[in-house]
Amino acid sequence: MKSARFGETLRVLVxxxxxxxVVGMAAGILQGVPLTTLDVDVVHRRxxxxxxxxxxxxxxxxxxxxxxxxxxxPSASHLMGPRHQLLSTTLGDLDCLGTVDDQKTYEDLxxxxxxxxxxxxxxxxxxxxSVLLEVKRRAGRPKDxxxxxxxxxxxxxxxxxx
Amino acid sequence: MPQADPSEAAxxxxxxxxVDRAQxxxxxxxxxxxxxxxxxxxxxxxxxxxxxxxxxxVR
Numbered sequence: 001m002k003s004a005r006f007g008e009t010l011r012v013l014v015x016x017x018x019x020x021x022v023v024g025m026a027a028g029i030l031q032g033v034p035l036t037t038l039d040v041d042v043v044h045r046r047x048x049x050x051x052x053x054x055x056x057x058x059x060x061x062x063x064x065x066x067x068x069x070x071x072x073x074p075s076a077s078h079l080m081g082p083r084h085q086l087l088s089t090t091l092g093d094l095d096c097l098g099t100v101d102d103q104k105t106y107e108d109l110x111x112x113x114x115x116x117x118x119x120x121x122x123x124x125x126x127x128x129x130s131v132l133l134e135v136k137r138r139a140g141r142p143k144d145x146x147x148x149x150x151x152x153x154x155x156x157x158x159x160x161x162x
Numbered sequence: 163m164p165q166a167d168p169s170e171a172a173x174x175x176x177x178x179x180x181v182d183r184a185q186x187x188x189x190x191x192x193x194x195x196x197x198x199x200x201x202x203x204x205x206x207x208x209x210x211x212x213x214x215x216x217x218x219x220v221r
Contacts, residue, residue: 154186
């Protein structure tokens with residue numbers, strides 16, 4: 001990975017009209033969590049039309065599977081499935097997740113999102129911080145538990161600011 | 163008059179879990195786009211340094 005241009009990655013997806021939700025630490029950072037990450041995680045809507053749009057965006061980003069010496073590109077059948085597609089692109093690492101948090105889909109997560117501007121013209125759906133906190137808590141892996149104090153403190157500061 | 167120890171003031175910005183609340187308040191003052199850019203600049207700098215060191219292995 002030679003680049004990590006998170007904003008540009010998201011703007012490419014927006015430009016291709018991909019329906020997706022930003023999850024993971026990028027969602028936390030967008031909402032003020034003072035941590036870093038090396039990739040962007042998104043949950044995409046798994047309809048034929050949306051997966052076709054996502055494939056166009058991934059084609060522009062020259063996405064290939066991360067760590068796979070064959071340099072394979074994701075296919076529609078991969079992206080229609082519930083698993084995680086861990087990709088490397090010209091703008092940095094991008095994980096396209098079919099589901100998260102015990103098989104929750106785009107549609108399941110949609111009521112727990114907020115829209116945020118990532119440029120004058122581009123808005124993205126972002127998993128709400130309180131929900132991200134619960135997802136991380138349930139995941140329970142050391143890497144998830146490590147960030148809980150930062151998510152909790154950021155939520156607390158947001159509530160204090162009203 | 164004794165000078166206040168600046169390290170004591172810094173310690174007060176940290177909560178019981180060691181999280182720096184001042185950093186959070188700084189992030190909350192930014193727009194989402196500015197937050198992404200701040201992290202991006204940091205990560206890109208780290209990647210540049212990594213790449214530089216791949217060319218010059220540490221002995």
